[in-house]
Amino acid sequence: MNYARFIRTxxxxxxxxxxxxLAANRQAIKIKKEAVAVGNLERIFEATLAVSNQKGFAAxxxxxxxxxxxxxxxxxxxYLGGKEELLEMIQATGRRLTGRIxxxxxxxxxxxxxxLAAAIHAxxxxxxxxxPWFFFSYMEARHLGDKxxxxxxESEQKTERLFATIIRRGRRQGVFREVDxxxxxxxxxxxxxDWYLKRWKYAKRRVSVDRYAAFVVxxxxxxxxxxAVEERA
Amino acid sequence: MNYARFIRTxxxxxxxxxxxxLAANRQAIKIKKEAVAVGNLERIFEATLAVSNQKGFAAxxxxxxxxxxxxxxxxxxxYLGGKEELLEMIQATGRRLTGRIxxxxxxxxxxxxxxLAAAIHAxxxxxxxxxPWFFFSYMEARHLGDKxxxxxxESEQKTERLFATIIRRGRRQGVFREVDxxxxxxxxxxxxxDWYLKRWKYAKRRVSVDRYAAFVVxxxxxxxxxxAVEERA
DNA sequence: GTCTATATACGGATAGAC
DNA sequence: GTCTATCCGTATATAGAC
Numbered sequence: 001m002n003y004a005r006f007i008r009t010x011x012x013x014x015x016x017x018x019x020x021x022l023a024a025n026r027q028a029i030k031i032k033k034e035a036v037a038v039g040n041l042e043r044i045f046e047a048t049l050a051v052s053n054q055k056g057f058a059a060x061x062x063x064x065x066x067x068x069x070x071x072x073x074x075x076x077x078x079y080l081g082g083k084e085e086l087l088e089m090i091q092a093t094g095r096r097l098t099g100r101i102x103x104x105x106x107x108x109x110x111x112x113x114x115x116l117a118a119a120i121h122a123x124x125x126x127x128x129x130x131x132p133w134f135f136f137s138y139m140e141a142r143h144l145g146d147k148x149x150x151x152x153x154e155s156e157q158k159t160e161r162l163f164a165t166i167i168r169r170g171r172r173q174g175v176f177r178e179v180d181x182x183x184x185x186x187x188x189x190x191x192x193x194d195w196y197l198k199r200w201k202y203a204k205r206r207v208s209v210d211r212y213a214a215f216v217v218x219x220x221x222x223x224x225x226x227x228a229v230e231e232r233a
Numbered sequence: 234m235n236y237a238r239f240i241r242t243x244x245x246x247x248x249x250x251x252x253x254x255l256a257a258n259r260q261a262i263k264i265k266k267e268a269v270a271v272g273n274l275e276r277i278f279e280a281t282l283a284v285s286n287q288k289g290f291a292a293x294x295x296x297x298x299x300x301x302x303x304x305x306x307x308x309x310x311x312y313l314g315g316k317e318e319l320l321e322m323i324q325a326t327g328r329r330l331t332g333r334i335x336x337x338x339x340x341x342x343x344x345x346x347x348x349l350a351a352a353i354h355a356x357x358x359x360x361x362x363x364x365p366w367f368f369f370s371y372m373e374a375r376h377l378g379d380k381x382x383x384x385x386x387e388s389e390q391k392t393e394r395l396f397a398t399i400i401r402r403g404r405r406q407g408v409f410r411e412v413d414x415x416x417x418x419x420x421x422x423x424x425x426x427d428w429y430l431k432r433w434k435y436a437k438r439r440v441s442v443d444r445y446a447a448f449v450v451x452x453x454x455x456x457x458x459x460x461a462v463e464e465r466a
Numbered sequence: 467g468t469c470t471a472t473a474t475a476c477g478g479a480t481a482g483a484c
Numbered sequence: 485g486t487c488t489a490t491c492c493g494t495a496t497a498t499a500g501a502c
Contacts, residue, residue: 055376062478072487073478073487074480074488075486189427198419212416215413215420219420223451296494306469306498307471
């Protein structure tokens with residue numbers, strides 16, 4: 001799997017995101033016309049991530065958001081109940097969208113090594129397609145209410161458990177060595193997350209997402225099975 | 234090297250930190266008596282990290298800080314020029330302190346594999362000893378002014394260059410395989426950073442800092458040299 | 467050296483015109 | 485549907501008593 005192929009199989013554009021967001025919050029958003037609502041939600045969404053990812057959500061004022069989105073203060077409040085609700089709306093929508101896509105991406109392989117590679121690829125490629133949201137979600141999780149915070153944690157743990165489950169199966173089948181599945185899963189997740197946390201660094205060094213993903217898969221397999229693993233892409 | 238031994242060789246207590254902080258800001262801090270100043274700086278320092286690491290620095294109000302530190306609003310301003318300056322004071326002090334200690338910790342080994350292990354150990358152990366500061370520094374770097382932000386970035390890059398340099402030397406000596414030194418350094422740093430970014434997770438799973446460091450060293454060496462590396466602790 | 471009380475400004479949210 | 489003008493709470497920072 002490479003990024004170009006992956007991106008053709010999923011619907012994760014800004015427009016997809018905002019359609020999902022509108023549908024889930026139909027009653028709270030005062031604007032009737034579907035097209036107008038989605039269009040302006042896109043501007044709000046993009047502005048929120050742009051400003052927040054630079055200075056932090058807490059430091060972003062509604063006036064900042066008004067200026068960056070091109071909508072007036074009054075208009076903003078026809079689209080969102082308040083700053084808090086904006087945060088939760090974006091987080092919840094992203095969680096649903098990414099959860100659904102990861103589910104459909106991982107099911108195909110049989111061999112544990114292939115499964116592990118597929119899971120790593122899916123996570124890195126998805127975080128590439130939705131990098132601003134992933135970064136936002138990681139950095140702003142602290143500002144959520146208790147319930148939302150719990151959901152965000154669970155969603156993260158699911159990723160890690162997926163890696164650990166694959167590794168455990170590989171061990172049982174004798175394909176992997178006697179590695180600690182939880183620790184291995186933890187460091188693999190750390191490597192996967194680095195792609196969206198330090199994206200500027202990789203962009204500056206001209207590391208493509210395909211090359212990064214291949215490197216992480218290689219390192220993960222070297223961690224999980226003994227001996228050389230030169231045959232992997 | 235293990236954590237217990239490491240911690241005996243370095244001076245990184247809260248008191249050490251605040252002495253350093255006072256010395257570097259002697260003119261800006263209005264309190265004359267050394268002992269009083271350091272004592273209250275400790276309370277301010279601890280309160281700042283505690284509140285910020287829970288809700289974020291931007292969301293922490295000076296009233297929060299006043300309550301958490303036990304000092305009145307008025308007294309706070311005898312110790313710091315303002316919220317912004319407090320942030321920069323803490324960041325700059327931490328940067329100096331960690332920079333100095335890392336420098337003194339890495340110089341000893343000769344063999345590239347041993348050097349890499351030493352560098353990983355030093356970074357993980359230091360981040361364990363000063364976890365709240367490392368977490369704070371990572372999460373709040375965005376809120377710094379341009380000059381401070383640049384210094385923080387440089388300090389991070391230095392770590393990564395250190396790893397890459399060791400790996401390059403190992404390649405030249407034929408101890409390591411033809412691995413990309415920059416990518417390898419990047420994922421090693423990601424694993425190292427995970428220790429202070431997800432510390433609660435590891436605490437809950439009862440993973441000790443020694444076990445985590447050993448696992449990262451093992452994975453890093455599996456990444457850098459071909460074949461099995463079972464002989465390492 | 468530390469406190470209380472307060473000046474001043476800024477941010478979130480809304481009312482009502484267009 | 486969107487805008488401008490404004491209310492009101494809260495935040496930073498300081499003045500001056502003790």
